[in-house]
Amino acid sequence: MSTATDTMPASRARTDWIGFRTIVLREFSRIIRIWGQTLLPPGVTATLYFIIFGSLIGRRIGMMGGFDYMQYIAPGVIMMSVIQNSYGNVVSSFFGARFGKHIEEILVSPLPNELIVAGYVAGGIVRGLLVGCVVSAVALCFTHLSVSHIGLTAAAVLLTSTVFSLGGFINAVFAKNFDHISWFPTFILTPLTYLGGVFYSITLLPSWAQLVSHGNPILYMVNGFRYGFLGVSDVDVRLSFAIMGGFAVGLYAFAVWLMRKGVGVRE
Amino acid sequence: MQALSIRKLTKTYANGVTALNGIDLDVQQGEFFALLGPNGAGKTTTIGIITSLVNKSGGSVSVFGHDIDRDIGAAKSCIGIVPQEVNFNQFEPVETILVNQAGFYGIPRAVARERAVRCLKQLQLWDKRHATARTLSGGMKRRLMIARALVSEPRLLILDEPTAGVDIENRRSMWEFLRETNERGVTIILTTHYLEEAENLCRHVAIIDKGRIIENDLMSNVLRKLQSETFVLNLRAALRTPPTLPGFVATLVDERTLEIEVSKDRSLNDIFVRLASQGIDVVSMRNKVNRLEEQFMRLVRGAASGDAATAEPDPAATQEAGR
Numbered sequence: 001m002s003t004a005t006d007t008m009p010a011s012r013a014r015t016d017w018i019g020f021r022t023i024v025l026r027e028f029s030r031i032i033r034i035w036g037q038t039l040l041p042p043g044v045t046a047t048l049y050f051i052i053f054g055s056l057i058g059r060r061i062g063m064m065g066g067f068d069y070m071q072y073i074a075p076g077v078i079m080m081s082v083i084q085n086s087y088g089n090v091v092s093s094f095f096g097a098r099f100g101k102h103i104e105e106i107l108v109s110p111l112p113n114e115l116i117v118a119g120y121v122a123g124g125i126v127r128g129l130l131v132g133c134v135v136s137a138v139a140l141c142f143t144h145l146s147v148s149h150i151g152l153t154a155a156a157v158l159l160t161s162t163v164f165s166l167g168g169f170i171n172a173v174f175a176k177n178f179d180h181i182s183w184f185p186t187f188i189l190t191p192l193t194y195l196g197g198v199f200y201s202i203t204l205l206p207s208w209a210q211l212v213s214h215g216n217p218i219l220y221m222v223n224g225f226r227y228g229f230l231g232v233s234d235v236d237v238r239l240s241f242a243i244m245g246g247f248a249v250g251l252y253a254f255a256v257w258l259m260r261k262g263v264g265v266r267e
Numbered sequence: 268m269q270a271l272s273i274r275k276l277t278k279t280y281a282n283g284v285t286a287l288n289g290i291d292l293d294v295q296q297g298e299f300f301a302l303l304g305p306n307g308a309g310k311t312t313t314i315g316i317i318t319s320l321v322n323k324s325g326g327s328v329s330v331f332g333h334d335i336d337r338d339i340g341a342a343k344s345c346i347g348i349v350p351q352e353v354n355f356n357q358f359e360p361v362e363t364i365l366v367n368q369a370g371f372y373g374i375p376r377a378v379a380r381e382r383a384v385r386c387l388k389q390l391q392l393w394d395k396r397h398a399t400a401r402t403l404s405g406g407m408k409r410r411l412m413i414a415r416a417l418v419s420e421p422r423l424l425i426l427d428e429p430t431a432g433v434d435i436e437n438r439r440s441m442w443e444f445l446r447e448t449n450e451r452g453v454t455i456i457l458t459t460h461y462l463e464e465a466e467n468l469c470r471h472v473a474i475i476d477k478g479r480i481i482e483n484d485l486m487s488n489v490l491r492k493l494q495s496e497t498f499v500l501n502l503r504a505a506l507r508t509p510p511t512l513p514g515f516v517a518t519l520v521d522e523r524t525l526e527i528e529v530s531k532d533r534s535l536n537d538i539f540v541r542l543a544s545q546g547i548d549v550v551s552m553r554n555k556v557n558r559l560e561e562q563f564m565r566l567v568r569g570a571a572s573g574d575a576a577t578a579e580p581d582p583a584a585t586q587e588a589g590r
Contacts, residue, residue: 012340015373022370029363101354105364105415108318108348109371110340267280267321 019111020119027093027123031130038089038127039134042081046135049077050142053199065201065232070143075226076198079160081135083193083218084185086128086161090120090168091181098172103265113259117169117252124165125158132157145229152237153228159244160221164189166251173255173264192218197226202234217243268296268331270345270423270454271317276326278312278478286312288478289326294471296331296422299449300456301469301486305567309478310458311351314427318348331422344372347421349412351428357401361392361411364400365418372419379418386414389444406437413441417448424448425456430464442468462560466490472559476567490558494565495530497555503548510545512538526555 031038050070058069065072097103106116139145147153167184175181196218202210213219214235224240227233233240259265271294278287286309294300304310315321317328319339328335333342355364362383369379387393390410395403403411409429416424426445430438438461446468449455459465465472465486472489474482482489505522515538516528527538542549556564 018373018375019371022367025370026367097356100356101352102356104320104350104354105356105368106371107320108343108346109368109419110344110373111371112340262322266319267315 015110016112016115019109020115020122023106023111023116023119024122024126027089027120028126030093031089031123031127038085039130042085042131043134043138046077046081046138047141049073050138054142065230067230067232068143071145072201072226072230073199074139074143074145075229076196076222078132078135078139079157079222079225080193080198082128082132082157082161083164083221084189085131086124087164087168087171087185087189089127090124090165091172091175091185092168093123094120094169094172095175095178095181098175098265099178107265114256117166117255117259120169121162121165121252121255124168125161128161128165129157132161147229148231149228151228152241153225155241156221156225156228156244159241159248160225163221163244163247163251166248166255169255170251170258173258175264192216195219196222197234198222217247220244269329270294270296270298270331271456272327272329273313273317274327276313276316276328277324278309278316278321279324286478287316287324287326290475290478290480292473292480292483294423294454294456296454297449297452298454298471299446299469300454301465301472302456302458302475303462303465303472303563304458304475308475310475311427313475314348314425314456314458317425318346319343344419345422347416347419347424349409349416349424349426349429351431353408353412355400355408355411355415357399359400360397361400361403362387362396364411365415368415369418374419382418382420383414386418389417390414391440406433409433410437410441413444421453423454423456427458428460429457430459430461438464462563466559474563474566481569482566486559489562492562495528496558496561497526497528498535499553499555500525500527500542500549501551503550506547510542510547512541 053073054070058073061069063069094103097106111119136145167189171181171184195213196216197213202213202219205213220235220240220243223233223235224237224244227237227240271292273290273292275289275291276287277285277289279285286307288309290309290313292302292313302310302313312321316323317330317335319335328342330342331345333339333345335342359367365383365386366376366379369382370376374382383396384393387396390413392407392410392414395407400408400411409432413426413429416426429445430441433441442464445455445457449468455468457465457469469486472482472484472486473480484492499520502523502525506519506525507522509517509519509525512527514533518526520526529535529538539549555561
């Protein structure tokens with residue numbers, strides 16, 4: 001009988017890549033298998049946003065930032081869906097794996113902690129991007145979407161999705177029951193998203209509220225993405241990308257450290 | 268070569284419970300090794316540390332020469348684990364579970380599929396390859412976990428109570444499969460509460476109790492250390508009082524069933540001669556408990572009384588009691 005060592009491909013990098021890809025494929029097949037829970041609801045929610053805020057209320061609002069209101073909110077609505085779904089995918093998948101103990105399948109394998117985190121985060125990004133495409137398609141039914149800076153748009157969505165996938169991972173590591181995986185999205189993430197300039201420009205707010213809004217990291221993400229689409233932003237775009245990059249690096253390092261320590265996954 | 272080498276391994280959990288108290292253990296390559304102990308003795312903690320599911324507090328562990336502190340990836344690539352509790356995704360199809368597990372070990376998908384087919388056929392799960400895991404019976408779930416552990420073709424297979432709750436027919440077919448796997452060169456470490464299973468399969472046994480190894484020897488040596496055995500004799504005619512058997516401890520369980528404790532230095536022939544001389548006809552005879560079980564209980568009771576070294580009952584004292 002051949003042994004694992006005999007049959008292992010020569011390159012450690014290759015085996016690591018296969019392990020990483022396996023996590024991503026498993027996440028992808030999970031997203032597709034339960035599409036009614038993963039891809040459909042964001043499309044329905046976005047449709048309601050565009051009907052209510054865009055068509056019914058938006059017509060009375062008129063222009064914002066030099067654009068039709070529906071056009072102005074479209075990038076924010078897309079980004080909001082990406083944030084919620086990237087976060088939701090990783091938090092539910094990783095906590096589910098902990099709860100059902102099948103996380104042990106990965107923990108006993110030779111896959112390094114860095115790639116376990118990266119695999120789950122990539123799964124979150126895949127869901128974020130798929131949902132982003134669904135919501136963009138819905139938006140196109142209501143308004144015209146043009147992209148001013150395609151590179152910045154892609155970078156903004158990827159970085160934001162990474163940040164919130166990592167957030168979901170860290171939440172799942174600390175969660176002890178299913179309530180714990182809904183608290184942060186309900187009481188922190190959703191309010192910050194709604195107050196992060198998805199539906200309005202913060203220039204409409206009184207100065208004290210503008211100041212407070214600058215403490216909300218989601219403001220920078222939404223505006224970075226909006227800048228990619230429309231070429232307008234309430235904040236300095238360089239600062240937006242610096243904040244997104246900083247959060248992505250910091251949270252990844254923290255997530256890997258948690259895995260190395262075995263928090264939530266090893267006794 | 269040593270498949271597993273453990274030195275001064277300690278584990279104290281966050282709640283202050285010390286599960287392992289500095290154990291040393293060596294398992295040679297190709298060995299079929301039983302790790303036995305009562306519930307809470309430290310077996311699963313030991314396995315958890317070897318497979319990196321539990322962080323150790325101190326000591327060292329090497330798997331085929333790979334220290335888990337310095338080269339955990341190489342160590343883990345040698346190990347296949349069958350845990351005590353079901354731990355696969357119950358919503359995934361059987362074949363997918365195996366293919367994914369191989370993927371986590373870095374095995375290319377095409378190879379993984381071939382191996383999954385082979386393992387599913389070997390474990391009689393081929394017909395269930397498309398079934399969702401949660402629809403399997405308890406015995407099938409156990410076999411699936413063995414198949415999953417083997418799909419990476421490990422050099423060291425660790426089974427933590429693999430036959431718990433499995434019916435006797437399935438258990439015996441699993442024994443046969445494990446025996447064949449070991450004959451193909453895979454080192455196996457088995458924990459079980461079925462001591463008959465350990466006695467049948469394993470050449471080497473270690474007994475752990477309260478986080479300490481209290482016995483570690485060849486199975487044959489451990490059984491040889493058994494100072495006395497209890498036999499159950501079924502009698503043809505009813506008895507009202509136990510027969511007179513000097514040197515033996517005889518107890519009448521019911522009027523046709525006699526239990527006799529026989530120390531190692533006495534001959535069974537003596538019993539039959541004495542019974543025959545009293546006109547007592549024996550229809551059949553069996554061991555009261557499995558021999559390993561008897562020795563296991565003596566060792567664990569000995570350890571509980573504070574000194575494993577004095578676990579063996581004094582044969583003289585036994586005979587004295589018989590008189």
